[in-house]
Amino acid sequence: MSIQWFPGHMNAARKKAAETMEDTDLVIEVLDARLPLASSNPMVEQLRLHRQRPCLKILNKSDLADPQATSEWAAYFQAQKDTHVLAISCKKPGDVNKIPAFCQRLAPHRGVPTKPLRMMIMGIPNVGKSTLMNALLKKRVAKVGDEPAVTKTQQRLYLGKHMVLVDTPGMLWPKIEMPDDGLMLAASHAVGVNAIVEEEVAAFLGGILLERYPQLLSSRYGFACDGLDGVGVLEQVAQRRGLRIKGGEFDLEKASHVLLVDYRSGALGRISLETPRSRQAALERFASERAEYERRQAEQQQARAELEQAG
Template identity: 70%
Template sequence: MSIQWFPGHMNSARRKAAETMENTDLVVEVLDARLPAASSNPMIDQLRRFRQRPCLKLLNKSDLADPVATEAWIAHLNRLPGVKAVALSSRKPSDVARIPALCRSLAPHRDNNTKPLRIMIMGIPNVGKSSLINAMLKRRVAAVGDEPAVTKNQQRYDIGPGMTLTDTPGMLWPKIEYPGDGYMLAASHAVGTNAVLEEEVAAALADILLARYPDLLAARYKLELAGMDGVAIVEAVAKKRGCRMKGGELDLEKAALILLTDYRSGTLGRISLETPETRAAMLAAHVVTAQDDSDSENEANGDAAGDAGDDSDRK
């Protein structure tokens, strides 16, 4: 299954964001620390690069992520031109308090009352952007919900002397190129539930956990993991938790939601779904697969042309 989710309001949000970017000094991109690359919208990078705006990348929910993986991501992202990356949790006031100074360091030419620093905060749905804004302002101004796409319109706030913040709706992009990204985004609840099958998402998540955090998986559900794949894990969770429908058949949807909820809440432990190394390996495998598909297509077209030539000769 290829997961895609791009509601109509996101297209209009993209157009509005492009207009606002012109009068912005700095882009703050909020990422999910558990999947920093998969949760980075390529449209945001395109817009800011076109306007040559620096970017502060905030790896939010770092309290849910594997600290070793997060450290590797910070080092990786800080090597990118025009980028400053930090890990934080919007639930920690001391983390949030660092943000204004970080913003000023990236745009020192806009640091007085006559030339206020104009910040645009962006990110995909459900990365905690609204919670972060509320924490920065120390009051509830942005709607918060455990569902993607809560914010639908831009809002502008004064966040201190000489500093304004424009909040933008969470945006995905029209086509998620890598299937693995779609599953990671869905597992982390950045994609609307109407666009996914929970059992497939949970099985994909379980495959990652088997590869990276088998001990956490085994401890949480009291499982013997030998010989299991993601689908078998979901089935085993259903048996362990008594998830059955009328007639005794396993309720795999209920079991999938148990696994997904345990991951999303941090109950399973501090988990990162990707590292810079796994990301590089995934991209390399995608290139090889695309090349193989292209070669197969070219070979098929050549065979078809040869058959057509043989038919012509016989005529």
């Protein structure tokens, strides 16, 4: 399953972001700490590198992520040029309060009456940007919702006297190359429900949990994980929760919803869907699969050409 979701307003938001970047001193990119690279929009990196702007990567929802994986991701990003990292939960005021001073250190030549520090907050849908904005300004300035893509236009706001924040709409990108990225984004509620099949997303999530966090599944639902696959996880959830349809068969649709909500809310425990190591392995696997696909395509094209010549 290859998930794609790029509504028209996102294309308009990308063009507006490119214009605003010219007058920006610092990019704050909000990522989901449970899937930092899968939730990193490559268009953000392209825009800020084109303008040579430093970036503060906010690993949000770190209270829901595996702390060991978050530590590895912080080191991964910190090693990149002009990139800095803060792992936070934007629901914790103490975490949020670290951000302004951190940003000021990254742009010491700004933040004075004649030169306010201009910051642009970017990220994918439903990653917590609006909640972060409200926490930073200590008032409700951005609409918060449980569905992705609530914010659709830029907002320019002032954080104190000498700091300007530009809040941008959540943006995905036109083509999600790796299918696993689309599934991770869907599992984490960054994709509109009209673009996904919940059972496929939940079965994918169940497979990751079996591989990395079987003890959390057993603890939450009370079943043994040996011999199961992703669909088997959904069947076990349905059995344990008494979710059946007419005729007595498991209601996998409801079981899928239960598993996804438990993951998203943190009820399952602290879970990361990717680590730097698993990301590298996924990239290598994807490159190999793509090379094999292109080889087969070339062979088929060659065979067709030979048939046409013979005819």
